[in-house]
Amino acid sequence: MNHANEKFDAIILGAGPAGLAAALKLSENKQRVLILEKENEIGGLSKTTSFKNFLFDFGPHRFFTKSKEVENFWKESLGKNFIFVKRLTRIYYRNKFFYYPIKIFNVIRNLGITESILIVLSLLKSKLFPCKSEDTVEEWVSNRFGKKLYEMFFKTYNEKLWGIPCDKMTSEFTAQRIKGLSFSETVKNAIFPTNKRPKTLIDEFSYPKYGSGEMYDSVAKNIKRNGGRIMKNVRIIKVCHDNSKINKIKTINPDGTKTDYEAENIISSIPITELANILFPRIIEADEAAQELSYRSTIFVNLLFNIKSIFPDNWIYIHSDEAKIGRISNPKNFSSELVPNSNQTSLIAEYFCDENDEMWEKSDSDLKEMALYDLGILKIIRREHFIDGFVVKVPKTYPVYGKGYSENVATIKKCLNCFKNLQLIGRNGMFKYNNMDHSILTGLRAAENVLGSRHDLWAINEDSEYQETKKSK
Secondary structure (H helix, E strand, C coil): CCCCCCEEEEEECCCCCHHHHHHHHHCCCCCCCCCCCCCCCHHHHEEEEECCCEEEECCCCCCCCCHHHHHHHHHHHHHHEEEECCEEEEEEECEEEEEEECCHHHHHHHHHHHHHHHHHHHHHHHHHHHCCCEEEEEHHHHHHCCHHHHHHHHHHHHHHHHCCCHHHCCCHHHHHHHCCCCCCHHHHHHHCCCCCCCCCHHCCEEEEECCCHHHHHHHHHHHHCCCCCCCCCEEEEEEEEECCCCCEEEEEEECCCCCEEEEEEEEECCCCHHHCCCCEEHHHHHHHHHHHCCCEEEEEEEEEECCCCCCCCCEECHHHHHHHHCEECHHHCCCHHHCCCCEEEEEEEEEEECCCCCCCCCCHHHHHHHHHHHHHHHCCHHHHHEEEEEEEEEEEECCCCEEEEHHHHHHHHHHHHHCEEEEEHHHHCCCCCCHHHHHHHHHHHHHHHHHCCCCCCHHCCCCHHHHCCCCCC
């Protein structure tokens, strides 16, 4: 066993966007920094994988921010390979495609005058007789869009994604994700487009020419160039503490040897539940609270087709009970460089599940068959065009905002706050459904705290002005 103690200014747990952002800023400021990553590749949920020269992200990633700092982070990291992409996103419902952001005449044409009038009447009813409480997703959305639009464009997809009924899910998730958006604002933007649109309604974004992973591969190279270290395939088995400070990180290497690392500062982007589980000595209160939290996982079925074009969208949300598929993205419509042959196309079919449930345990061949079946009944593409495919199963992609989750997160935060040299960052590290730019910002701010600042990382993505109205200058 190798127990050689190595000391750093900062150790970062996890090499996703947040962890890499923190490491880059620290390494630029001459800090001795180490990243510990359990996977063979860096990038977290923003990896890009290769299959037969086709490139696949872990679902669709849009690089959009209203933070000039994050925008500069991306541009400086990638340069000319950071390209501009027009967004086209639609909702599939009742065998028809609805534009999102909505287009009034598209809705009327697809639903007809009668159905459209019923939507308006449903909205009026919600304004005259709103739900008295807004504790659940169903209540929150129905009060703003009416019950009919909620059932059409929110209920099915969200229940696929989260695996629980919308009347059981806390509204905090929806309030955060579509902050500042209402039916009246949506209609107003559809009729009178302006540049001051809620973040949910953006119709353009930037994107790395060779997939989202290209961005973070570039960041990793810069970290190494600055003297930082990235250790991959390393499993963290214990985070040792003395009740006031994290003083040692114990790991197992791929060859089975063990290494201990020490640092003045620890920044963690690994799931907060995992961190609570590996504290040593054990903190019972944090460990028990962690057991009450859950994540949804995602299965990406990546498929190759011998056809030039399938649909013009970047991605499509499937609001249909007839298919289990939740979302379909089209890599070619992000960048032509993701598909090696201009006469071929690829698709990414996403299935949401719980880790180790029936869906998760399906074989790759069964999952590919299921995806082809779903694409067929949705009339997206016929099986005869199929060439090949592969499956990627990614655990813990979405923190679940179930009832009682906030109290459990608060309990873990309270326990971890006693460690003066520990900071939590990123989506999983904070159990907070951040966008990629917010996760990066937590990493940058954590690094600044190491350098002497006093930022409140938990305030990031809480300010409605930051998310919805503040424009990059």
